[in-house]
Amino acid sequence: MTYLAHTAHLQLASLASGTIGWILSLILTGIVQWREWDVANTTVITSGVAWVGIWRVCFFSDILVSSESRVMYCQRIGVLDSFVPPEIFAAQGLTIVAVIFVGMGKMTTIFALRKVYFGTEVEQWSQVYALFLIGGILYLISSVCILVPVVWNLHSVMTNQSIAFPQEFYMPSAPQTQQVGTALPLGIISCFLLLITGIFLVRYRLPSTSHAKVHPESRDHDEHDAGVSGTLSRETFSSMSSVLFSSVDQTSNSHLGIDNEAYEFDDKL
Template sequence: MAFFVSPNCQAASFAFNILGWMFSMTCMGLAEWRVWYMESSSAPSRGLACIGMWKVCTYQSANLHSRKIECHRYSYSDTDLPLDIRIAQNLLLAASLLGLLGKALTVTGLLRVYAGQLQKNTTSNLFCASGVLSIIAGAFILTAVTWNYHSVMNEEGIRFPPSFHIPFRPDRQEMGSAVPMAVLAAFLMLLSGLLTISFQLPPNIRVYPEVSQV
């Protein structure tokens, strides 16, 4: 219990939050959420495609290190995108904003703890709100990952514009390297939120009572 009373608990939680937020921002921009293998397709569709939440990249050979790469970015006006990708876009954006807001609340609470100018209810509420935001952000990331996993396992297709030279459904598909990073980001955000909520003010620290203005 001593660790959860110590302000060091919040420092560790803040570090987890930063790492989780950085991983979530990184995986959001990657294209390797789904990997499509188009082995029986004719040129120029033959090869490999990496499908992300904001872009799709095609390779003319089944090699991620091939120099013949072409990427196409999505926009909100792309009505051909499946529902799971459009929802995942919003979930990941919301997770990044909630994580950022959670960090701001944690910093404010930590400044009060280390400065010794505490108002017990206000400081506790700051940490509690930060923890809740981090947990929600982690849940959003996990939802996007789960939906992406479901689409890959069901071998769902995507109707890309003809100019992309990508068939509706590949010969086979699998999870990409961005998924483990997203799972790690969600785990760190959830851990950060749980540690933040579990924080208690040390009993020997000086607390300044709130004074209501008349």
């Protein structure tokens, strides 16, 4: 098992930046504050301000709901509605693609980091590189998918573009003025974070084999070797002891001499 954690510090940091960018892209897709319209007729739009998002149009009204409290009135914008301008239509599709691609890139990055931090064989290094590369490309595509609708809608705000809303929306076709909503700055931040994440992942490089760090051998293996050595030592010691004692016995017997049969015969007499 080779240890590659020292090669993926930027990639680990990119996982955090990519997660923040993903959260911001989810918020960007759902909120209504893409474009802020200032309208002159406050009879229906009581506050004089309406918000145009990519999925809804909302404003506060005292008339459409009740006169005691101001309640936000919203109408849904569908993908197939004929009045939808191209910048909103593009935002509806591209933001969803970005959210899906970021999710796929995040999972790919997690798989690559798991191989890096839990160890991998030298033969599988190409898989780690491929996972980081695929994740980086997905993040880069997602950043472009966020950038295009954000810049397009920003241009529409700056040029005060109109939208021909249906009558049931109670919206004028053109506002007096337009301002940038909260969604556009969030989109710029999200795009930047996703772009940085993609660059970090694509720039991952594998180390040379000579600089690879190898995991130390397991403790169980060491204990097994120690047990075998201990067993061999005890056996060797036993054999040496038996040889030593046998030689001592032989030496002692040689000093005792041999019995004289004639002497034993005289004792009997």
